[in-house]
Amino acid sequence: MTAASPRKSSWVNGLFVTPYLVVYLALLLYPLLAGVWLSLHKADLFGGEAFVGLENFGRLLRDTVFLQAVRNTFWFVLLTVPPLAIIALALAIALNRPTRAAAFFRGVFFSSSVLSVTIVTLIWRLVLIPDGGLIANILHAAGRPPIPLLSHPDLVLPAIALTTVWWCLGLPMMLYLAALQQVPAELYEAAALDKAGPWKALTRITLPSIRRTVVLVVIIQCVLQFQLFGQAQLLTQGGPNGASRPIVLFIYEVGFRRWDIGYAAAASEILFGLILVATVLQYVTTREKEAVR
Amino acid sequence: MNALARFPLARLALAAVATLSLFGCAKHDDVTQITVQRIFGECRSAGAGARNPDGECEIITGLLDQFQRENPDIRLKVNIAAWPGYDQLSAQFAAGDPPDLVTMHMSAISDYQSRGLIEPMGQGLENVGVDPAAFTRAAREGVTKNGQVWGLPFDNWAPLWHINMGQFRRAGLVKDGQPILPTSADELLTQARQFKAATGKPYLVQAMANETASYTRNLYTYLMTQDAVFFTDPKHIKLTTPEAHRIVALFKTLHDENLSTRDQDYPAATSGFMNGDGGVYLVGTWMIGTFEAESHTPGRPLADGYAVVPYPRIFGTKDAAYVDGHAWVVPHRARTPAQRAAVYRLVRFLADHDYDWSRTGHLPSMQAVIDSPRFKALPHRQAIAPLATIGQTLPPRVQRQFAIQDIIGDEMASAITGRKPIDTALADAERRVNDLLFHLL
Numbered sequence: 001m002t003a004a005s006p007r008k009s010s011w012v013n014g015l016f017v018t019p020y021l022v023v024y025l026a027l028l029l030y031p032l033l034a035g036v037w038l039s040l041h042k043a044d045l046f047g048g049e050a051f052v053g054l055e056n057f058g059r060l061l062r063d064t065v066f067l068q069a070v071r072n073t074f075w076f077v078l079l080t081v082p083p084l085a086i087i088a089l090a091l092a093i094a095l096n097r098p099t100r101a102a103a104f105f106r107g108v109f110f111s112s113s114v115l116s117v118t119i120v121t122l123i124w125r126l127v128l129i130p131d132g133g134l135i136a137n138i139l140h141a142a143g144r145p146p147i148p149l150l151s152h153p154d155l156v157l158p159a160i161a162l163t164t165v166w167w168c169l170g171l172p173m174m175l176y177l178a179a180l181q182q183v184p185a186e187l188y189e190a191a192a193l194d195k196a197g198p199w200k201a202l203t204r205i206t207l208p209s210i211r212r213t214v215v216l217v218v219i220i221q222c223v224l225q226f227q228l229f230g231q232a233q234l235l236t237q238g239g240p241n242g243a244s245r246p247i248v249l250f251i252y253e254v255g256f257r258r259w260d261i262g263y264a265a266a267a268s269e270i271l272f273g274l275i276l277v278a279t280v281l282q283y284v285t286t287r288e289k290e291a292v293r
Numbered sequence: 294m295n296a297l298a299r300f301p302l303a304r305l306a307l308a309a310v311a312t313l314s315l316f317g318c319a320k321h322d323d324v325t326q327i328t329v330q331r332i333f334g335e336c337r338s339a340g341a342g343a344r345n346p347d348g349e350c351e352i353i354t355g356l357l358d359q360f361q362r363e364n365p366d367i368r369l370k371v372n373i374a375a376w377p378g379y380d381q382l383s384a385q386f387a388a389g390d391p392p393d394l395v396t397m398h399m400s401a402i403s404d405y406q407s408r409g410l411i412e413p414m415g416q417g418l419e420n421v422g423v424d425p426a427a428f429t430r431a432a433r434e435g436v437t438k439n440g441q442v443w444g445l446p447f448d449n450w451a452p453l454w455h456i457n458m459g460q461f462r463r464a465g466l467v468k469d470g471q472p473i474l475p476t477s478a479d480e481l482l483t484q485a486r487q488f489k490a491a492t493g494k495p496y497l498v499q500a501m502a503n504e505t506a507s508y509t510r511n512l513y514t515y516l517m518t519q520d521a522v523f524f525t526d527p528k529h530i531k532l533t534t535p536e537a538h539r540i541v542a543l544f545k546t547l548h549d550e551n552l553s554t555r556d557q558d559y560p561a562a563t564s565g566f567m568n569g570d571g572g573v574y575l576v577g578t579w580m581i582g583t584f585e586a587e588s589h590t591p592g593r594p595l596a597d598g599y600a601v602v603p604y605p606r607i608f609g610t611k612d613a614a615y616v617d618g619h620a621w622v623v624p625h626r627a628r629t630p631a632q633r634a635a636v637y638r639l640v641r642f643l644a645d646h647d648y649d650w651s652r653t654g655h656l657p658s659m660q661a662v663i664d665s666p667r668f669k670a671l672p673h674r675q676a677i678a679p680l681a682t683i684g685q686t687l688p689p690r691v692q693r694q695f696a697i698q699d700i701i702g703d704e705m706a707s708a709i710t711g712r713k714p715i716d717t718a719l720a721d722a723e724r725r726v727n728d729l730l731f732h733l734l
Contacts, residue, residue: 046410129502235503240703
């Protein structure tokens with residue numbers, strides 16, 4: 001009886017996670033599997049469905065528009081994730097002090113994160129447009145011609161990346177701040193007694209102490225930035241000539257404008273796979289480094 | 294004795310609540326609610342102090358308000374969708390909850406009609422006394438598929454040449470009070486260079502950034518004037534042709550010689566034209582009211598004169614113009630006879646107020662309105678009235694016309710701005726459109 005009781009008890013305890021499990025299965029696992037099944041069909045948004053196996057995936061690998069969207073997405077992730085990880089860390093270190101000015105600026109730098117993508121793109125359109133935009137006016141005052149930041153194929157993604165970094169800086173900064181506040185002050189006091197400079201304190205104490213948060217920020221930002229959509233949709237509609245079309249915009253166009261929902265599902269599965277691989281790679285790499293230490 | 298009997302005030306309050314509830318139910322049962330979904334933006338109706346009394350948004354808001362006032366037995370629930378509204382509408386269809394009446398471009402009707410998502414409206418129109426024979430030819434063709442009428446046409450619209458007459462005068466391009474318009478591509482380039490030399494401004498104002506529709510409409514119109522059959526059948530487009538090449542080449546030359554504005558999006562191009570940034574703005578009928586109001590505002594660049602005309606024929610020998618139009622369609626869904634009657638009463642009301650809508654600048658869908666003195670008395674309407682006869686839509690069975698427009702516009706932009714050779718861009722557009730059409734179920 002004494003042996004059976006705890007076993008029964010632990011099984012019953014499992015019931016507490018049932019509500020979550022039901023929601024997880026219904027809203028995450030089922031749609032994921034349904035999406036995989038749909039990607040194996042030629043299907044229209046409003047009826048008509050034929051099993052085509054892996055044909056949609058073959059079509060995607062031959063589709064120059066999709067391949068361009070994949071390249072754009074990777075380039076965008078490279079343009080945004082390192083700045084978001086580094087600038088947010090710099091801000092967090094600068095603002096990790098118990099002064100009113102620091103509290104005020106923490107609020108200021110976080111405030112952009114609460115705006116919707118519509119407002120963000122509206123603001124940045126007024127900054128970026130070559131016809132009377134803020135940057136164009138500054139260049140004009142300096143006697144320089146305006147730069148077509150939203151209509152030049154080489155500049156459009158960096159311009160959207162700039163918008164995104166401004167918008168998304170708040171969350172990683174707050175994560176870093178939370179981590180920095182967990183670092184024991186005694187470590188810095190000891191370092192000061194040993195006459196360690198700020199650089200040494202940063203590289204020997206701060207960064208090693210918040211290593212897990214850095215990894216978390218990079219993984220979260222990778223997952224988020226792979227899913228770029230609103231900024232590109234509202235600022236450029238993916239143009240010029242697809243130079244700023246990310247994978248999610250491609251999926252949206254194919255699914256909702258062309259109603260080719262099976263093809264869109266196949267593109268979604270590829271995006272899911274890319275995010276999964278990128279995340280697992282980062283996780284495994286950092287875990288191996290920690291194991292070596 | 295129960296508790297209520299001991300508290301007369303409580304009994305009184307309960308009786309009052311019950312009476313009000315019954316009254317409320319009776320009142321509620323008398324009112325039929327229908328959902329109307331429209332584009333055209335969000336604003337107050339065109340009353341005193343309206344920013345633009347002849348704007349699309351102000352007029353449609355005023356019309357729906359008026360219908361609501363005159364029909365207290367019907368409650369309109371109005372959804373306002375962002376242009377063009379099809380992403381939202383498709384999601385509503387997919388969820389099984391479409392509106393009762395919705396605005397739809399004529400070019401989009403075939404998508405929904407071919408999937409059985411909207412109802413044929415012929416019988417319903419007949420029941421409320423709206424005769425499709427009263428529609429203009431362009432309007433009737435726009436809503437007719439497979440011999441059936443699928444919508445109430447509300448207007449036809451087309452891209453037009455909106456002209457800053459003050460600048461045209463300075464460039465010596467006005468004769469007898471009328472703008473001198475080109476009759477060939479060479480003449481257009483000559484006049485554009487003359488205009489630039491005289492005013493220092495580009496001849497054309499165009500929305501070229503974050504925009505695909507205007508490129509495609511230019512191409513369609515000038516292919517139609519050359520009588521080019523670019524849709525050999527509803528599933529195939531042919532764009533690798535000399536006719537298409539010469540159109541794109543002309544716009545590329547205009548771009549290369551800075552005879553057109555560059556890098557402007559739609560809002561920037563529109564405000565640029567109103568601020569006198571160029572001679573001719575290529576945009577649709579819906580801007581006539583706005584520009585006309587500007588021309589009556591002292592001190593504004595357009596106060597020196599404003600004119601508007603259909604695209605001049607610079608290629609080919611046929612007078613033609615690509616037109617589309619707005620229609621009201623009835624989605625398939627379960628509704629009571631009272632709701633059906635309410636929907637068609639609103640349809641009749643909208644048909645009766647076609648003139649009011651034509652104040653926007655759009656071409657009326659009723660021939661009687663076009664022929665009426667009050668329509669002809671509206672500014673510039675005589676100039677654009679030919680669109681009702683020369684206007685052409687794409688073949689009615691071509692599906693996904695908005696998606697096709699995006700692809701063609703995308704590729705034309707690449708060619709015009711020099712990022713792709715013209716023939717490559719046209720071949721890419723042709724391949725991408727045909728791939729889209731091939732994979733339609």
